Amino acid sequence: MGWGTPRKGIGWKARLTPPWGDKHAFHVKNRVSELRTVAGLSQGELGKVLGVSRQTINSIENGRYLPSLPLALAIARNFDTSVEDVFIAEGE
Amino acid sequence: MTYARTVGHRGATAAVLVVGGGALATATWIGGEHGLALGLVGFYALATLAAFFWSGRDGDVAAIMRVGGDERQRRLDLEATAYAGLAMAVAAIVGAVVSAARHHGDVGAWGVVCAVGGVAYVVSLGVLKRRG
Numbered sequence: 001m002g003w004g005t006p007r008k009g010i011g012w013k014a015r016l017t018p019p020w021g022d023k024h025a026f027h028v029k030n031r032v033s034e035l036r037t038v039a040g041l042s043q044g045e046l047g048k049v050l051g052v053s054r055q056t057i058n059s060i061e062n063g064r065y066l067p068s069l070p071l072a073l074a075i076a077r078n079f080d081t082s083v084e085d086v087f088i089a090e091g092e
Numbered sequence: 093m094t095y096a097r098t099v100g101h102r103g104a105t106a107a108v109l110v111v112g113g114g115a116l117a118t119a120t121w122i123g124g125e126h127g128l129a130l131g132l133v134g135f136y137a138l139a140t141l142a143a144f145f146w147s148g149r150d151g152d153v154a155a156i157m158r159v160g161g162d163e164r165q166r167r168l169d170l171e172a173t174a175y176a177g178l179a180m181a182v183a184a185i186v187g188a189v190v191s192a193a194r195h196h197g198d199v200g201a202w203g204v205v206c207a208v209g210g211v212a213y214v215v216s217l218g219v220l221k222r223r224g
Contacts (some may be wrong), residue, residue: 051097052162056154065164 027090033061035079035086050074100160106144109136181209 036046036057043061044054052071059065060075067075076083113136121129147157155161156169188202199206 053097053155053165055152056162056164059164062119068163071163 028063028066029088029090030060030063031086031088032057032075035081036061039079046078048079097162098160099156100158102143102147102158104159105147105157106140109140109143112136113139177209181206184209 024077032046036043039046041049042054043057048052050057050071051074056065056067060067068086072087076086079086113132117129117132117136120132141155147154152161152165152168155165156172161169184205185200188199188206191198191200191202
């Protein structure tokens with residue numbers, strides 16, 4: 001699988017729960033890979049548009065990295081949608 | 093807060109190696125170990141070249157070496173620095189304890205390192221708390 005090849009589905013879960021547990025913990029999934037594929041962009045091209053590295057886009061799509069709020073807003077605006085439509089909280 | 097990516101400078105890490113390695117080699121030369129000083133010059137020259145060429149690559153480590161990168165790369169750098177600082181703190185504390193046991197309670201230079209680390213942490217925490 002190349003760097004620019006999108007994964008299936010809506011990305012892996014990003015676990016926010018600390019090791020000691022938290023009553024407010026929840027999972028965040030994202031649709032960045034899906035939206036990027038629909039837009040016909042590679043990870044590198046999306047990164048260039050947003051001003052971040054290709055590796056960071058890859059980490060976000062795979063759920064290894066949760067972006068900051070400004071970057072999450074920029075991602076959502078880039079796809080003409082809302083943050084809640086891109087990043088989906090589960091288990092609230 | 094911004095997520096803006098910074099380019100950094102390709103020669104950043106190389107410059108640190110030149111300055112640090114140069115200072116160490118000069119001190120070693122002044123100390124009379126001329127052979128070792130020349131060896132250090134050679135070692136740091138090679139390390140500087142390697143750092144300069146690596147900094148030009150596309151990747152997380154290269155971005156950090158340029159003192160640039162995006163928010164994720166800066167976070168990686170920050171966390172790696174924190175872990176390295178933790179390892180150094182543990183080494184300094186163990187060194188101070190061992191020194192105290194061996195030299196009748198004298199913690200020696202390890203105590204200075206521990207004091208600098210402790211004061212720096214408290215001051216940094218205070219400043220960062222004020223920033224929010």
